[in-house]
Structure formats: C-alpha cells, structure tokens
Amino acid sequence: MTAAPPSPSRPASPGAPDALASPGRRFDPEFAALYRAEFDWVFRTLRRLGARDADLEDLAHDVMVVAYRAFDAYDRSRPIKPWLFGIAFRVVSDYRRRARFSREELSADERATTPAHQESDLERAHARALVLAALDALPLDQRAVFVAVELDETPVPELARALGIPLNTCYSRLRLGRKRFAEAVTSLHREDAGRTS
Amino acid sequence: MTQRTPPPHGRPPADPSALGGLSASLLDAERAIPPAPSGALERVLSRVEATIAAPPVAAAATHGALWIKVAVAALVVSGAVGIFVATRDDAAAPASVASVAAPSSSTAIAPSPATPPPPSPGVLPATPPALPAPSDLRPAPTAPANPIVEETGTVTEATALNAAPNKDEAIPNPASDQEAETIPPATAPSGTEPTHPVRPSADPVAERALLDQAQAALRAKRLPDLFAAVNLHAERFPRGALTEEREALRIRGLVEAGDRDAAKARADRIRRRNPQSLYASSLDALGL
Numbered sequence: 001m002t003a004a005p006p007s008p009s010r011p012a013s014p015g016a017p018d019a020l021a022s023p024g025r026r027f028d029p030e031f032a033a034l035y036r037a038e039f040d041w042v043f044r045t046l047r048r049l050g051a052r053d054a055d056l057e058d059l060a061h062d063v064m065v066v067a068y069r070a071f072d073a074y075d076r077s078r079p080i081k082p083w084l085f086g087i088a089f090r091v092v093s094d095y096r097r098r099a100r101f102s103r104e105e106l107s108a109d110e111r112a113t114t115p116a117h118q119e120s121d122l123e124r125a126h127a128r129a130l131v132l133a134a135l136d137a138l139p140l141d142q143r144a145v146f147v148a149v150e151l152d153e154t155p156v157p158e159l160a161r162a163l164g165i166p167l168n169t170c171y172s173r174l175r176l177g178r179k180r181f182a183e184a185v186t187s188l189h190r191e192d193a194g195r196t197s
Numbered sequence: 198m199t200q201r202t203p204p205p206h207g208r209p210p211a212d213p214s215a216l217g218g219l220s221a222s223l224l225d226a227e228r229a230i231p232p233a234p235s236g237a238l239e240r241v242l243s244r245v246e247a248t249i250a251a252p253p254v255a256a257a258a259t260h261g262a263l264w265i266k267v268a269v270a271a272l273v274v275s276g277a278v279g280i281f282v283a284t285r286d287d288a289a290a291p292a293s294v295a296s297v298a299a300p301s302s303s304t305a306i307a308p309s310p311a312t313p314p315p316p317s318p319g320v321l322p323a324t325p326p327a328l329p330a331p332s333d334l335r336p337a338p339t340a341p342a343n344p345i346v347e348e349t350g351t352v353t354e355a356t357a358l359n360a361a362p363n364k365d366e367a368i369p370n371p372a373s374d375q376e377a378e379t380i381p382p383a384t385a386p387s388g389t390e391p392t393h394p395v396r397p398s399a400d401p402v403a404e405r406a407l408l409d410q411a412q413a414a415l416r417a418k419r420l421p422d423l424f425a426a427v428n429l430h431a432e433r434f435p436r437g438a439l440t441e442e443r444e445a446l447r448i449r450g451l452v453e454a455g456d457r458d459a460a461k462a463r464a465d466r467i468r469r470r471n472p473q474s475l476y477a478s479s480l481d482a483l484g485l
Binding site: 048060070087090127132134165181 | 216416476477
C-alpha cells in the first residue's frame with residue numbers, strides 16, 4: 001500500500017474520484033486498489049481459515065466491508081495483509097460461532113466434492129484438499145497463525161500485532177499448529193495410502 | 198499422492214526445521230492455489246458497494262443518542278426504573294439500573310440506547326446479527342468517584358492491581374469508567390459524539406506511543422505501569438483511534454492480575470459495542 005494519508009471524509013464523500021470508473025461506485029482510489037489487489041488473497045485466506053466454499057463470497061464481502069469502514073484507522077506504515085488477515089480472522093471466528101460450526105460439519109469429504117476452480121492439476125488439487133483437511137485438525141487460533149506464517153510468510157511480530165495477541169502467544173500457537181498440522185498430514189496420508197493399497 | 202511430485206520449494210520457511218518434507222510439499226501446492234472463481238471479485242464488489250452505500254451510521258447514532266437522552270431524563274425524573282428494566286434485553290440490568298440511578302450526571306449518556314436504534318442498513322448480511330450492541334445502557338464516564346456506576350470499572354481493576362505483586366504501586370484509575378464507556382464501535386453509535394463513527398485521532402503518534410508503553414509493560418508483567426498507561430490514554434484520548442486496542446490491553450492486564458471476572462465483563466462489552474472488533478478474537482483466545 002502506498003502511504004496515502006487517511007481520508008476521514010471518505011465514507012461520506014460519494015463524489016470522490018472513482019477508481020473503478022463506474023458511476024455510483026463509492027470506493028476511493030486507494031481502497032479500490034486494495035480491493036482489486038487483495039481480493040484473491042482474502043478469498044483464499046477465508047478458505048484456509050475454514051470457511052465453506054459456498055460461504056466464501058459472503059465472508060469476503062464481510063471482510064471488505066469491515067476493511068472499508070476501518071480503513072481510516074489503518075496505519076499506512078504497516079503492511080496491509082496482516083491487517084486484513086486480522087479482519088478475516090475475526091470474520092471467520094464470528095462465522096464459525098454463529099453457525100455453531102463444528103469440524104464435522106465441514107469434512108474433508110464435503111470439500112472434496114467442491115469443484116477445483118480452474119484447476120487442471122489434479123494432484124495439486126488433491127494436495128490442497130489434504131492441506132485443508134489437515135488444517136481442520138487445528139483450533140482456529142492455531143490455524144490462523146499457521147496459515148499466516150506458513151502460507152503467507154507473515155512475520156510473526158507483525159501477525160501478533162494484527163491479531164492483538166502477545167508475541168509469545170503467537171509463537172506458541174505457531175509451534176502447536178505446526179505440530180498438529182504435521183501429525184494430521186501424516187495421519188491423513190496413512191488413510192490415503194490405506195485406501196489406495 | 199502428492200509426495201510423489203513435490204513441487205519446488207519456492208520460499209524460505211520461517212523456521213526451516215519446523216515442517217518436514219511431506220507437509221512442506223503440500224503447503225507448496227496450497228500456495229499455488231488458483232485465483233478466486235471467475236466473477237467472484239465483481240459479484241462481491243457490487244455487494245460491498247451496496248452495503249457501504251447505505252446511509253451513514255451517524256444518522257442512526259444521532260437518533261439513538263436522542264433516544265438515550267429522552268430515556269435517561271425520563272428515568273431521572275420519574276424514577277421509573279422498572280420501565281427501564283423492561284426495555285432492556287440483557288441480563289446486566291440491575292447493575293445498569295443502579296448506575297443510571299446513581300447521581301452521575303444528566304450528561305451521562307451511554308453510547309447505547311435502551312432500545313437499540315434501527316439497525317444500520319449497512320449491517321453485514323453474513324455477520325452475526327448485531328448483538329444488542331446498543332443495549333448496554335451504562336453510565337457515563339464522568340462519574341469516576343462512583344464505583345457503583347461501572348460494575349467492572351475502578352473497583353475490579355483496583356482488585357486486580359491489589360492482586361498483583363506490585364500492589365503498592367497500584368494506580369488510581371480515575372479514567373476507568375470513562376474509558377469503558379468510550380470504546381467507540383466502528384459501526385455503531387457513540388453516544389456523546391454521534392457524528393464520529395470513525396475516530397480520527399488528534400495525535401496518532403502520541404496515542405500509539407502510549408499503547409506501546411502499555412504493551413511493553415504487559416510483556417514485562419509490570420501491571421501498574423500497564424494500567425497507568427491505559428488510564429492515561431483513556432484520559433487523553435477518550436475517543437481516540439485506538440480505544441479498542443487500549444481496552445484489549447487492559448483486559449489482558451486484568452487476566453494477568455487474576456481478575457478474570459472483570460476481564461470477562463470488559464471483553465463482553467467490547468463484543469457488544471462492536472461485534473466486528475478486531476480484538477474480539479484475541480479475547481476469545483483468552484477464554485473470555
């Protein structure tokens with residue numbers, strides 16, 4: 001993100017320049033650029049945090065609305081992704097709580113029936129399904145730290161700040177998350193091997 | 198299976214020894230995930246635009262604030278506490294009633310009306326139905342000397358401080374109540390300044406510095422220093438941009454001090470005020 005100054009008047013200024021070049025659109029250029037640049041990442045982050053495919057667009061909407069409304073408070077000197085990740089994490093937490101989400105409700109089998117978007121490499125698609133199934137073995141707080149650090153390469157201090165948790169807690173979640181993930185991968189791999197042998 | 202064709206390992210892991218080959222190769226596959234489905238970006242974009250194009254929350258806030266004034270005035274004049282209780286929908290009614298009845302001040306306008314204002318049209322369709330965010334009628338900030346007005350304010354925090362090793366350094370917390378009342382919801386009304394749904398900070402550097410001090414004190418388990426910093430922040434920036442962060446720090450301090458009840462009450466308040474709070478998840482993680 002560029003270090004543009006906050007624009008407190010943005011939400012109330014529909015007449016602001018319209019980066020999306022479409023009448024009636026209200027994003028200012030900076031947020032519009034953020035939206036375009038980060039949408040895919042938000043989408044996959046939500047999926048990695050355990051959202052059902054069918055809910056991804058709803059949740060991406062929620063993340064972007066919250067981001068839009070909080071955008072003036074976003075510290076431009078900080079990287080954008082951890083900030084957005086914090087929002088996505090919160091949105092998914094609410095989503096899971098709201099739906100009385102349980103691991104069983106979102107089984108790997110259910111995911112496996114979801115078409116792999118624009119996916120030609122079945123092996124990779126299978127690997128990804130396995131990753132998501134293994135991630136399901138992690139509690140959400142560990143899962144979030146694991147996803148941000150392992151998949152997005154977010155620096156742990158930046159992530160701790162974005163999630164509002166102590167640094168040591170963040171490291172601890174990462175350690176536990178790695179351990180559980182590796183165990184889950186091993187276990188799923190064994191099951192896989194058992195089915196195919 | 199995937200391990201037969203491990204994709205190239207394209208990034209330096211944060212800790213190279215942390216994950217073994219199978220996990221690492223699976224994660225490489227996940228990193229190569231294709232983009233979101235075609236059309237998703239535009240579909241979501243139109244929905245987001247529709248949501249944010251809704252009338253600003255400030256209008257609802259104004260109505261809400263007016264409502265509160267009327268309600269509080271009616272209570273003060275008539276003492277019709279029972280009526281007030283009947284309008285509330287949360288279990289904290291008795292404490293709130295006590296606080297309203299307390300002689301805090303007629304300007305003691307809680308940020309939330311006895312009856313919630315009409316929900317913002319911008320309420321997210323897929324987010325939890327607004328907790329009765331505005332159902333929490335609490336006294337206003339200007340009654341620091343009255344410990345009754347805030348069930349989790351000065352008294353509990355002082356308790357926490359007393360439980361802390363450095364209790365002799367316990368900091369008076371004149372701003373505690375005020376602080377608790379001025380967590381401005383990002384999208385919900387703020388009682389006394391309804392026209393500021395988003396909070397610009399007058400001095401963001403100073404705000405940040407104070408909370409960095411608080412953070413450092415928390416890390417070092419210097420709880421009196423932590424509470425001093427957050428109290429000072431509350432005094433200087435009652436409606437600053439970082440009020441939720443301040444409250445989250447205070448809550449963690451209370452947890453450290455062993456006062457989980459106070460911490461829980463404040464955590465609940467954050468959730469009520471702003472169900473979308475970025476800090477709610479970290480509060481969840483604390484088991485609050």
